[in-house]
Amino acid sequence: MLNLSGDGSVRTCDGVSRRDFLQVGSLGAIGLSMADLARQSVLAADSTTGAGKNDRACIMIFNLGAPSQLDTFDPKPDAPREIRGPFQPIATRSPEIQISEILPRHAELAQHISFVRSCNHSAPAVHDAGWQMMQTGRFFTGGVNTPHAGSVTAYLLGRKTDLPPFVVLPELMGSGGGNLPNGQAAGFLGKAHDPFALNADPSKPDFVVPDLLPPKQIGEARMDRRRRMRDVVDQTIAGFEKSENAQLLDSSFQSAFRIISSPQARDAFDLSKEPQSVRERYGMNRFGQCCLLSRRLVEAGVRFVTVNTFLTVFNEVTWDIHGTLPFTSIEGMKNVVAPMYDQGYSALIEDLSQRGMLDNTLVCNLAEFGRTPRVNPAGGRDHWPQCWTVYFAGGGVKGGRVIGRSDPIGGDPAERPVTPPEIVATIYQSLGLNVETHLPGPAGRPFPLADFGTKPIMELFS
Template structure:
């Protein structure tokens, strides 16, 4: 993000200092800047009505750490104990789906989501690599950093309301061990398409989003004075106004002022407006409240929300169940991770259904890879990119299905293998974009949304 609050003291003829102006128009270190706002506005003006499925939104839940497919959505009850693990499989609301007993609330809602049990790649079994692949469809190589699917949606579709079009909750992904890009950025589209990042825990009693409010040191009189900046430029700096710098200053300020002063933007983030029983139904924890906030944001017009279930795989109880510290055990997954996740996801899906939002909201649950079919000596499972499960609900997806199949030990695809690029293509398909669509890539060259030959998982929409 640009740092626009330097020590410059140049004044306009209306008495507004450059530093004051930039402080008023800067929205903090949360991934949203004047440049971001200005370029989004320019894109919206350039394209007119939003293309694609204009009413469609996406909530991507990234299961950072990578759940074990055998212990969640692809159980193997007939396999030996060292393969199947300690959990039983259970029936669900869909006759085609059986899942692990540690996700009982998912079982009741299986008619709404569909599983893809054959995702695989041949990339290194490194968290950062999988993060990038599953959110952009490509691995960082040759100096090209492909934009996150949410950044692409921002570029192609623009904003619908005063809210930013692409939001990441609660924070960007942290350390993954590979020191590589995490895929949660605008990539070659530029920092203008980086997400707005909450950078706060919405489960805390004092939760606020200060980046959506005018700085405290700027009173109403000073904010009103800034609104007069355009007329001051009109009257005395005609030559400057014709320059590109003036266009950036003017459009960026108007956009920044709109979002800072928008009641709609502030209210969308105000979880205190939700009844206590609703908040508790999601779970009074970071992930649960992020799911509730995601529902409020798409309801208010945000196009793409990514929720990171966890922030890092180190020294935190996550899906990364190697079995020994600083990682998680299978018991920790059963007792802590799965109940939290099961509660929040089911509450989110139920709310989207009850509010009539699921049809136009694609909820995709993804992860960087799967886990080894055989339990390791520490009683955990290690990284395994050869086969894992993702799942989709809403956004045109027909629920209650299973796409693809793994082998008897959940180690490799046995039917309909699916790549990370196909998962990303499926998101674009839900948004109304063909895989033939191109972006302006590095050096201005056309850059396809996904690699040649990649197709969305069309069976999901049958």
């Protein structure tokens, strides 16, 4: 591992050992090595084939575990009780839209939100498969791991500041039980475009991102000397320096110092700069503080932030409401999950709107599938990829509308079916990326940003 403060035995006239130079810190606690993170920044900055369209950002809230469409955003009050469930629909700020009573703050913001109630896919009804589909637009097949939409954005648009262009909060998804890639990586674009994963809980009193802060024992002057150490290495291993790998290492080294010493990066992650009243409005829990942090990161120049509402579906209260342990009951969703989620999301939308950031920030709320129309014998609902609801706000989306419609029991699309590739294409549309763009795919073959014929959901923007 790399170590910013390690002692070495061979020292230069600047007092810095060659070993110190070659062992430069670790970002392992936040998901990437420093070299990986730096390569991400360098290569992303050099790969601007789609830049210049606009300056929008995206916050993807991924509802890991999959909310029940009938108990949240697509209630069916006229269906039999075993279909409609225990909750009543409530009116929203948009007269034609009703949602579940367990999300009252969403109802107050419906004028900003557009719901897509006809999302569906034909992949296996396992969490991992849905995670891939909804975040990459494709199912993992033939050994091809398609990149996350955030990695594509980082590759095509590059970074805007010292901060990485793509961040995942609070950490990458864990196991979904299917033993498949979860879709939160750069895939064939390479690790240089993997997300910066925080790997910390920002709601904790002692929350810091230590590897973005210069260690106390290393002053700015010493860090500057280490930058100049490249000249020493050039002289001693000049042959190596001519290689492509060495040139990448050189760029990575310089960029790593820029990131680790950046006041902007440190400030963006510093939630102590927020008034306590603002933090409490978001909710003093992991999800709420991740929503607040996502706003700060976008404000500081991060292009794409993914917030995972949960990290796994096992042994914690989540959207995965099978009704029996180790999963969640409908009551658990009502009493624990929904209040936390409703508070954090509504605070984010209100905050972005009040700061004049909402039109320039797409907030999309996705999930891997829906839940069975019929309540199961345990009082829960099981996996159902045939139909569910996702929704969008900001980023050019016109709020207060519904796209698509489900059948009377919320089991199948009845109008305007929407697939995961269309969802991802819609994100690209908001960010100004042309879905007909081609990426450098496996074996050097051009790889289209979206499947042939896939179009964004243009009704959201008009």
